[in-house]
Amino acid sequence: MDYQKITPKIIRKIEEIVDKKYVLTDTQDTHPYSHDETPGLNFPPEVVVKVKDTHQVADLLKLCNKERIPLTPRGGGTGLTGGAVPLMGGIVLTFEKMSKIKDIDKENYIVVVEPGVINGNLQRELAKEGLFYPVNPASMDSCTIGGNVAESSSGANAVKYGGTKEYVTGLEVVLPCGDLIKPGGRLVKNVTDYKFIQLLVGSEGTLAAITEITLRVVPLPEVKVDLIAGLDRLSSAYNILRKIWERKIIPTSIEYIDEVAIKTTKDYIQDDLSLPQAYHYITIGIDGKEEEVNRNMEILSDIFMQENIQDVLVAEDRKAQEKLWKFRQSIRDALLNSGTLMVEEDIVVPRSRIIEFMEKSKKVYQKYNLKTGVYGHLGDGNVHYNFIKTSSSEREWEQRVEKALSELFKIAISLGGKISGEHGIGVTKKKFLHLALNKAEIELMRRTKIAFDPNNILNPGKIFDL
Amino acid sequence: MDYQKITPKIIRKIEEIVDKKYVLTDTQDTHPYSHDETPGLNFPPEVVVKVKDTHQVADLLKLCNKERIPLTPRGGGTGLTGGAVPLMGGIVLTFEKMSKIKDIDKENYIVVVEPGVINGNLQRELAKEGLFYPVNPASMDSCTIGGNVAESSSGANAVKYGGTKEYVTGLEVVLPCGDLIKPGGRLVKNVTDYKFIQLLVGSEGTLAAITEITLRVVPLPEVKVDLIAGLDRLSSAYNILRKIWERKIIPTSIEYIDEVAIKTTKDYIQDDLSLPQAYHYITIGIDGKEEEVNRNMEILSDIFMQENIQDVLVAEDRKAQEKLWKFRQSIRDALLNSGTLMVEEDIVVPRSRIIEFMEKSKKVYQKYNLKTGVYGHLGDGNVHYNFIKTSSSEREWEQRVEKALSELFKIAISLGGKISGEHGIGVTKKKFLHLALNKAEIELMRRTKIAFDPNNILNPGKIFDL
Numbered sequence: 001m002d003y004q005k006i007t008p009k010i011i012r013k014i015e016e017i018v019d020k021k022y023v024l025t026d027t028q029d030t031h032p033y034s035h036d037e038t039p040g041l042n043f044p045p046e047v048v049v050k051v052k053d054t055h056q057v058a059d060l061l062k063l064c065n066k067e068r069i070p071l072t073p074r075g076g077g078t079g080l081t082g083g084a085v086p087l088m089g090g091i092v093l094t095f096e097k098m099s100k101i102k103d104i105d106k107e108n109y110i111v112v113v114e115p116g117v118i119n120g121n122l123q124r125e126l127a128k129e130g131l132f133y134p135v136n137p138a139s140m141d142s143c144t145i146g147g148n149v150a151e152s153s154s155g156a157n158a159v160k161y162g163g164t165k166e167y168v169t170g171l172e173v174v175l176p177c178g179d180l181i182k183p184g185g186r187l188v189k190n191v192t193d194y195k196f197i198q199l200l201v202g203s204e205g206t207l208a209a210i211t212e213i214t215l216r217v218v219p220l221p222e223v224k225v226d227l228i229a230g231l232d233r234l235s236s237a238y239n240i241l242r243k244i245w246e247r248k249i250i251p252t253s254i255e256y257i258d259e260v261a262i263k264t265t266k267d268y269i270q271d272d273l274s275l276p277q278a279y280h281y282i283t284i285g286i287d288g289k290e291e292e293v294n295r296n297m298e299i300l301s302d303i304f305m306q307e308n309i310q311d312v313l314v315a316e317d318r319k320a321q322e323k324l325w326k327f328r329q330s331i332r333d334a335l336l337n338s339g340t341l342m343v344e345e346d347i348v349v350p351r352s353r354i355i356e357f358m359e360k361s362k363k364v365y366q367k368y369n370l371k372t373g374v375y376g377h378l379g380d381g382n383v384h385y386n387f388i389k390t391s392s393s394e395r396e397w398e399q400r401v402e403k404a405l406s407e408l409f410k411i412a413i414s415l416g417g418k419i420s421g422e423h424g425i426g427v428t429k430k431k432f433l434h435l436a437l438n439k440a441e442i443e444l445m446r447r448t449k450i451a452f453d454p455n456n457i458l459n460p461g462k463i464f465d466l
Numbered sequence: 467m468d469y470q471k472i473t474p475k476i477i478r479k480i481e482e483i484v485d486k487k488y489v490l491t492d493t494q495d496t497h498p499y500s501h502d503e504t505p506g507l508n509f510p511p512e513v514v515v516k517v518k519d520t521h522q523v524a525d526l527l528k529l530c531n532k533e534r535i536p537l538t539p540r541g542g543g544t545g546l547t548g549g550a551v552p553l554m555g556g557i558v559l560t561f562e563k564m565s566k567i568k569d570i571d572k573e574n575y576i577v578v579v580e581p582g583v584i585n586g587n588l589q590r591e592l593a594k595e596g597l598f599y600p601v602n603p604a605s606m607d608s609c610t611i612g613g614n615v616a617e618s619s620s621g622a623n624a625v626k627y628g629g630t631k632e633y634v635t636g637l638e639v640v641l642p643c644g645d646l647i648k649p650g651g652r653l654v655k656n657v658t659d660y661k662f663i664q665l666l667v668g669s670e671g672t673l674a675a676i677t678e679i680t681l682r683v684v685p686l687p688e689v690k691v692d693l694i695a696g697l698d699r700l701s702s703a704y705n706i707l708r709k710i711w712e713r714k715i716i717p718t719s720i721e722y723i724d725e726v727a728i729k730t731t732k733d734y735i736q737d738d739l740s741l742p743q744a745y746h747y748i749t750i751g752i753d754g755k756e757e758e759v760n761r762n763m764e765i766l767s768d769i770f771m772q773e774n775i776q777d778v779l780v781a782e783d784r785k786a787q788e789k790l791w792k793f794r795q796s797i798r799d800a801l802l803n804s805g806t807l808m809v810e811e812d813i814v815v816p817r818s819r820i821i822e823f824m825e826k827s828k829k830v831y832q833k834y835n836l837k838t839g840v841y842g843h844l845g846d847g848n849v850h851y852n853f854i855k856t857s858s859s860e861r862e863w864e865q866r867v868e869k870a871l872s873e874l875f876k877i878a879i880s881l882g883g884k885i886s887g888e889h890g891i892g893v894t895k896k897k898f899l900h901l902a903l904n905k906a907e908i909e910l911m912r913r914t915k916i917a918f919d920p921n922n923i924l925n926p927g928k929i930f931d932l
Contacts, residue, residue, distance in 0.1 A: 105816075105818070106711070106712075107708065107711050107817070107818035108816050108817055108818050109711070110816070130714060151657065152657045152661070154655055158654060158655060159654070162654075163655055165661065165664070166632065175906060175910065179906035179909075180904075180906065181903075181904060181906050181907040181910065182904075182907075183903075183907065184884075185816065185882050185883070185884065186816040186818075186882055187814055187815075187816060187847065187882075187883070187884065187887070188624060188625070188628075188814070188817060188846040188847060188848070189620055189624060189629055189814050189843075189846050189847075189848055189887040189888055190814055190884045190886070190887060191617065191618045191668045191886050191887065191888055191889070191890050191891075192884040192885050192886045192891065192899070192902050192903065193884075193902075193903055193907060193911060194665060194668070194669055194673075194911050194914055195618070195631065195661075195664045195665050195667060195668055195669075196665075196907070196910065197664075198631070198661045198663075198664030198665065199660060199661050199662075199664065199665045201661060202657045202660070202661055203660055203661075207660075218716075219714035219716070242573065245572070245573050245574075245575070246572075248596060248685035250684075250685070289757075289758060289761070291755075291757040291758070291761075292755060292757070292758060295755070295757075348653055348654070348655050348656055349653075350571075350574050350576070350651065350652040350653060351573070351574055351654060352571070352573035352574050352652075377655075380654040380655050381653065381654060381655075382654070382655055416651050416652055416653075417651070417653070418650075418651065418653065418656045418658040418659075419658050420656070420657045420658045421653070421655040421656060421657065422655055422657055423657070424657050425657075425658065433658070436658050436659075437647075437658065437659055438646075438647060438648075440641060440645035440646065440647050441647040441648075441649065441659060441662070443645075444641065444647065444662065444917070444918070445659060445660050447917035447918075448660055448914065448917050450917065451910070451913035451914050451916070451917040452910070452913075
């Protein structure tokens with residue numbers, strides 16, 4: 001598809017829609033919008049536009065659709081597969097000026113927000129009202145709710161609470177032609193229309209621009225406990241998981257961290273967490289009413305005792321918990337900082353197969369001699385393998401990583417898994433999509449994209465080629 | 467769109483795909499498939515085909531797509547808006563021979579089923595394993611999981627547990643062209659593809675034929691309590707609801723039944739439930755661990771005391787609970803039996819506005835002098851108004867109902883609601899769709915339908931016209 005380059009005439013038209021000072025054309029100003037958090041991925045936009053309301057978004061899309069200009073919506077820019085990177089240039093539309101919490105509706109347990117609200121800010125405002133939005137990506141203090149919806153983000157709490165798609169009950173979106181639709185609302189149930197809400201969640205900005213989000217929230221849990229334990233063998237982790245499911249308790253989170261990730265992060269954040277020496281670490285979070293938390297902690301103690309695990313660090317107060325989560329949320333940066341380049345993946349398998357997947361994966365990264373930090377959402381079957389470039393040439397390293405990734409994806413699929421659990425396909429996993437989806441499904445994605453965006457102006461080049 | 471009539475030649479082709487004895491052409495045999503539970507809606511199919519596996523479904527769809535024959539998938543035939551009625555004739559494809567529970571996967575809390583499994587049968591099998599599928603439509607002993615997915619059904623438990631769309635993690639579906647896709651799986655998270663799973667949930671058989679369903683299940687609650695109380699004023703119901711949300715407890719169900727529905731049902735099932743005399747009834751279910759249930763029951767007692775409500779019937783044992791739910795599930799049949807024709811609706815509004823909606827609705831049905839039974843999911847903002855024809859001519863009664871419905875829909879929409887919370891649009895609400903959705907959204911539904919089903923062979927004439 002041929003796109004029009006942005007001319008001074010087009011700039012003038014954009015400035016008729018959005019105040020001149022929010023239309024950035026200077027390379028220095030636009031540079032921060034040429035990348036997200038995906039290592040090594042840079043594509044400069046021609047213009048960056050900071051919108052302030054839905055009308056501006058609609059007018060901009062109408063203009064782009066008429067003039068065949070690619071437009072890439074952008075949240076916090078924390079994506080890990082290049083979702084917000086303007087592959088074809090054109091406009092980056094940033095929602096940083098649309099960051100209002102419009103309503104906290106306590107009677108309906110609903111919150112209505114603009115897309116640019118930072119996830120962590122929303123969490124803090126809700127907590128004041130005794131409410132809780134459980135979706136907590138590691139980047140929660142910089143990612144936006146709009147970005148979370150576009151990427152269908154999730155976080156450590158997904159074991160108990162699920163991810164973004166479980167919470168969106170209403171959207172206001174602008175279609176590529178500039179038309180506005182408002183599916184759903186402050187509703188528990190609704191079968192009036194096709195479920196466009198869920199289709200848009202995770203569509204990575206390829207189908208519509210999201211201008212308002214209605215989220216379901218839940219009562220803030222009364223009590224929270226986190227613990228971390230060191231394990232000598234991965235098989236202990238398997239036994240712990242199996243017993244947790246057998247005993248039918250649902251922890252808030254069950255995370256895994258390997259030795260490399262622990263050591264690298266300890267050095268990076270200069271932390272004094274007095275962790276036991278071990279090859280593997282498991283963290284488990286429990287929340288709820290006091291009696292429920294006590295009961296579940298007793299069951300967990302039981303399980304740890306059966307597995308002969310003594311070194312368990314329990315964080316009962318908020319300060320200790322914050323320290324533990326700060327540690328967890330710093331792992332990625334620590335690993336990134338320890339090499340010159342990093343390739344990350346977020347394969348997901350049925351949770352019962354995660355240890356088997358990890359054992360098979362280890363053989364793969366050892367075969368290709370790759371330095372790897374392993375950590376993530378053990379309880380969701382979604383553990384991250386981050387490959388860190390240390391020495392050797394970039395090209396040669398990338399070839400090894402690509403071969404390893406391809407093998408990991410095939411292993412995951414053979415176990416009933418998929419190639420992305422929470423980061424999306426974006427740019428970096430596009431070439432692997434055919435491993436996970438058959439031709440008919442990829443073709444159906446293409447036809448769906450065309451039904452929404454016949455001129456392919458919205459975030460072109462992502463997920464699949466048209 | 468012109469469709470081909472089914473000729474003896476086509477019948478022979480169908481019989482090459484499916485054993486002759488499962489291809490019904492005799493009017494006597496096909497008659498039961500000409501209607502669902504929607505009063506007064508009858509359209510005969512030309513052929514009924516009982517499929518036994520996915521291959522047969524794929525071959526049938528390929529044939530229909532090539533020969534331009536309409537095909538309507540059918541579950542238990544309990545739909546209330548005509549979703550399974552073959553408006554354009556052609557084939558009714560029934561899944562009654564595909565009713566296996568393929569796997570109960572205890573480690574992943576997952577169950578894999580064929581579409582023809584009866585909801586209640588699945589519930590009973592899961593309970594034996596200590597697992598629970600919480601979606602319980604009133605028709606649970608005759609509706610199928612395939613039908614539930616197609617209609618995005620929900621039931622009384624939605625207050626705490628949500629509806630069908632919250633539980634489907636994987637599907638196998640045949641597209642109208644005969645291609646098979648298998649989005650999702652036994653996965654907690656997955657962002658590898660567009661969320662076709664949720665798009666298909668509630669698409670009323672218009673986008674694809676579902677041949678296998680993977681559902682998330684949860685641990686079976688340890689304890690369950692149900693109560694029913696009589697109220698003199700609707701404002702008491704409002705106060706109870708408001709206090710429940712304020713105290714941040716989440717009951718499993720909060721149902722409403724009016725005096726007409728109570729009396730009619732008592733007569734119909736000859737029940738001896740010793741209910742207090744009242745104008746309005748509220749039932750509340752609580753489930754969970756024992757200490758959680760006790761705690762919530764104490765809070766409820768508190769609330770009832772504050773509202774000065776003394777006559778509360780508590781069903782603590784299973785027998786008493788079954789009796790109460792049998793009563794609840796018989797309301798619709800009782801009302802239907804009390805007149806010659808019934809029009810039902812399932813408007814949904816934000817739960818905080820439900821009492822306001824009910825007060826305004828009363829004025830409407832009184833204005834049009836309509837006999838009405840009112841009952842349903844108070845805690846979800848989804849209370850059913852069933853209009854019962856008593857005397858007067860059918861045509862004249864229908865005109866009054868249609869005017870009343872149109873006013874009710876407009877009231878609901880003005881309160882932030884939609885025209886269907888759980889029954890779907892089907893045939894009966896098609897003409898009202900424009901009240902709830904703007905032109906752009908209806909147009910997007912059409913384009914999505916065409917992306918999936920360019921020849922419009924799957925359940926044509928439902929939801930909207932192409």
